[in-house]
Amino acid sequence: AQDHVREAQKVIERDAITITVKTLPMQSKAVLFAVYVLASKGQSDIFTGECFNVYSEIAKALSLDTLTQRRVSDLISELDMLGLINTTVISKGRYGRTKKIKMAVSKKQIGAILDDDTRLNKVAKDIMG
Template identity: 40%
Template sequence: DQLTKKIGDEILYNLTRINAELHNSQICVIGISNSLIFSENLDPRVKSSLSEEELIFPPYNALQIQDILRKRASEAFKPESVGVGVIEKCSAYAAREHGDVRRAIDLLRVAGELAERSGSHIVEIAHLDGAESKVESDRIISAAMGQPKQFQAVLYAILFVGNQKKNMFTGEIYEVYQKLCKRTKFNVLTQRRISDILAELDMLGIITAKIISKGRYGRTREISVSLEESIIIKLREMLEKSLHLT
């Protein structure tokens, strides 16, 4: 799907027709996509020529992830250095996240690092729990810090207001955001655009936003921060550096 986005689906048509010109060999096309409706967006002429056969690979379940982790653990850790139940719980974490084996391997790696730092010779459940919190924290912070400066400014305004009250409204955030723009010399975006950014933050799981009615005063979003205090503190510090507020 990335290939066709860049140069169009004509290349698929050309590849499927090239066999008519080959005499000593034949080619076949194997495509991998995360989109289940990829073929539906192809030109009818291309789709007809492709005559594809679809193979859908379901997510790994917890038992399959356990098998993969045990093989990796046998190569990465010394014998009997992974505690009872660690592999099973790590697999359950990953299975909960749509069968993402990379996440399971990452969790086990971080758990091993935490065990090593604490001076433990065995990776315990407590290390895995700590790893889960750390990986989640890193994911959120990475997602936030990879956004444009205006996005970061809105997020900082939310954290600023959220430090004073649990639930806040769009107008309160916008007021702080405007002051922040004057301080950082950013152009002030419209309140409609700020509402779009709030919706994106909600999708990322950083905030929880629900639309409530205020009667004749219209509707607004009631917003609360969905992060642990330790993540909020770290994120606020990084935003202050990124926005040159310190």
């Protein structure tokens, strides 16, 4: 019976993540997609700056207004609070602070959800080749 409970919990968590991602505003999806792209390229340490650069490409491709780096950093924090990514603040001394970002849910699952989004799917093919 324990196994059934565990299995059910996994399914519920997976569904909750799917709903969370699908209901995100497009800008947040674009930021999450940027993290996903970098993680898919095998990058283990993803920093705010790189994430912002990829996000900018995605925003342009989706004809979205490109947000400021400050605003993207806020969206990264929101995605962290939603449990979709994990962030660690790193101090770079006088060069300020940056966030180190990791995917908190499986890339496969996020990939499948983003695949379902027709606008993102088209952009994914262009950006990820």
